[in-house]
Amino acid sequence: HWDEQGVACEKSVFILGSLASSILRITSMQDFLANIYKKFADHRYVGFYQFNEPILLIRDIELIKQITVKDFDVFSDYKTYLPADVDPLWGKNLFQMTIKDGWHSMRATLSPAFTSSKMKIMYVLMQECTEQFIQHFKTQNKSVSINVKDVFTRFANDIIGTSAFGINCNSMKNPDNEFYLMGKEATDFSGFKVLKFFGYSFSPTLMKIFGIKVFNKKVSSFFRKTIKETLDYRKNNNIIRPDMIHLMIEAQKLQENIEVNKTKKLSTELSDESMTAQALIFFNAGFESVSSALSFVVYELGVHPDIQKKLYQEIRETIINEEKVTYETLSMMKYLECVISESLRLHSPLPVLERKSIKPYTIYPVMSHEIPLHLKEGSLICIPVGALQHDENYFPNPKKFDPERFNNDNKHKIVPFTYMPFGAGPRNCIGSRFALLEIKLMLVELLQNFEIVPNEKTQIPLKLSKSNFNGIPDDGIWLALQPRILNN
Numbered sequence: 504h505w506d507e508q509g510v511a512c513e514k515s516v517f518i519l520g521s522l523a524s525s526i527l528r529i530t531s532m533q534d535f536l537a538n539i540y541k542k543f544a545d546h547r548y549v550g551f552y553q554f555n556e557p558i559l560l561i562r563d564i565e566l567i568k569q570i571t572v573k574d575f576d577v578f579s580d581y582k583t584y585l586p587a588d589v590d591p592l593w594g595k596n597l598f599q600m601t602i603k604d605g606w607h608s609m610r611a612t613l614s615p616a617f618t619s620s621k622m623k624i625m626y627v628l629m630q631e632c633t634e635q636f637i638q639h640f641k642t643q644n645k646s647v648s649i650n651v652k653d654v655f656t657r658f659a660n661d662i663i664g665t666s667a668f669g670i671n672c673n674s675m676k677n678p679d680n681e682f683y684l685m686g687k688e689a690t691d692f693s694g695f696k697v698l699k700f701f702g703y704s705f706s707p708t709l710m711k712i713f714g715i716k717v718f719n720k721k722v723s724s725f726f727r728k729t730i731k732e733t734l735d736y737r738k739n740n741n742i743i744r745p746d747m748i749h750l751m752i753e754a755q756k757l758q759e760n761i762e763v764n765k766t767k768k769l770s771t772e773l774s775d776e777s778m779t780a781q782a783l784i785f786f787n788a789g790f791e792s793v794s795s796a797l798s799f800v801v802y803e804l805g806v807h808p809d810i811q812k813k814l815y816q817e818i819r820e821t822i823i824n825e826e827k828v829t830y831e832t833l834s835m836m837k838y839l840e841c842v843i844s845e846s847l848r849l850h851s852p853l854p855v856l857e858r859k860s861i862k863p864y865t866i867y868p869v870m871s872h873e874i875p876l877h878l879k880e881g882s883l884i885c886i887p888v889g890a891l892q893h894d895e896n897y898f899p900n901p902k903k904f905d906p907e908r909f910n911n912d913n914k915h916k917i918v919p920f921t922y923m924p925f926g927a928g929p930r931n932c933i934g935s936r937f938a939l940l941e942i943k944l945m946l947v948e949l950l951q952n953f954e955i956v957p958n959e960k961t962q963i964p965l966k967l968s969k970s971n972f973n974g975i976p977d978d979g980i981w982l983a984l985q986p987r988i989l990n991n
């Protein structure tokens with residue numbers, strides 16, 4: 504395919520395509536992308552194959568801007584890994600939705616729920632979860648060794664429970680609560696499940712003929728039932744709680760009014776089923792990403808005591824006479840923002856963006872070796888965010904954890920479209936404010952109460968996993984939390 508199109512292409516092997524080494528877990532997906540990004544340094548784009556499917560990797564930042572922003576009307580879909588008819592709950596949430604499924608109107612319906620003012624309302628719920636988490640370790644009154652990935656997965660779960668499903672879980676105190684176990688099951692893409700995903704990628708028809716499902720029916724039924732019961736209870740008892748369900752009930756009412764007024768149905772209904780699908784966004788999009796982001800930033804603070812100290816100083820200087828850290832105080836901490844931004848640069852939880860064209864498109868030649876590249880409708884594009892964020896042309900000394908890159912004097916030097924941990928253009932992350940808020944709150948509460956220190960289990964440097972997409976080592980990331988009171 505790529506030879507015929509005159510596009511430089513990464514070598515590939517029969518059936519597995521170019522990703523063979525990644526599928527066989529010899530190279531991580533991140534390294535695979537970083538390698539071709541480097542290898543084809545004098546090209547704007549390069550082809551490779553995922554099994555039999557041709558994918559175009561874009562290296563050039565002008566082209567990236569074109570694809571994600573200027574020509575969004577062409578590149579507005581993602582590849583559907585799991586067809587909606589396999590499980591509508593998973594296939595019909597915003598993260599998976601195609602333009603044909605009504606992505607535009609669902610995004611417009613959900614966007615108001617993610618504004619700063621709504622985040623401020625939900626802040627109180629995040630605070631409760633963070634306090635429960637801190638209390639769990641504080642009451643132990645000693646230095647505790649933790650696998651940060653495990654505890655932050657529990658924390659991310661509790662935040663999802665309270666803000667998207669209206670349930671208080673406290674997964675530190677109740678480690679085997681049903682919500683957590685179901686959430687783990689729903690987001691577990693290891694082992695046999697990965698093969699099923701690849702199976703759907705290779706031949707959805709064959710997978711459907713053999714009736715192979717990716718998700719356990721028990722999991723879908725559990726989340727459907729949870730949302731249904733909560734919605735019924737709230738409606739019948741007129742209960743208002745500052746969470747996502749309430750915001751969705753409001754959006755549903757608004758939509759019903761529009762329908763009555765215009766006497767015509769909108770293309771996307773916010774029905775109970777659709778609300779369940781949207782609540783599940785938090786699991787699909789905000790469970791692994793938030794827990795990985797927190798794990799990496801806490802690791803970097805643990806192995807960089809000078810940076811941790813500077814952040815702790817900022818926290819102490821900003822929080823004066825406050826019993827609880829407020830939303831406003833959090834937004835005043837500029838160094839905190841630099842630390843998080845740098846960690847998202849070095850360890851992007853989603854190191855690659857995808858786009859699928861919904862119309863034919865031509866990339867016109869700019870370099871001497873190029874000819875017009877005619878892409879058909881349905882062409883797959885990938886943007887190697889991780890590789891761009893590690894490119895020394897854009898980020899000198901790229902492996903160094905240096906929050907100062909994002910301070911007021913330096914941040915304007917960052918070239919647009921080289922730093923995209925939350926994606927780019929109209930299809931960017933809808934939950935970025937929500938994610939940053941919970942990460943900031945956790946870091947501040949954690950540092951107020953504990954010093955993060957390496958212990959004998961801490962890997963320095965970190966050996967990134969070849970099998971996990973986000974690079975988190977298979978046996979987790981270990982550090983110790985040392986109560987501050989013991990140090991004084």
Ligand code: HEM
Nearest residue numbers: 598788789792793796853925926927930931932933934938
């Ligand atoms: C640190 C945490 C997070 C990171 C790094 C992250 C990153 C991303 C990225 C890179 C994308 C793809 C953007 C693109 O293709 O241009 C995305 C999409 C998305 N994210 Fe996040 N995300 C995070 C947390 C969350 C949370 C907490 C939610 C909760 C609702 C969320 C909801 C979504 C949704 C719904 C989409 C799809 C948007 C659409 O298709 O219109 N994300 N995220």
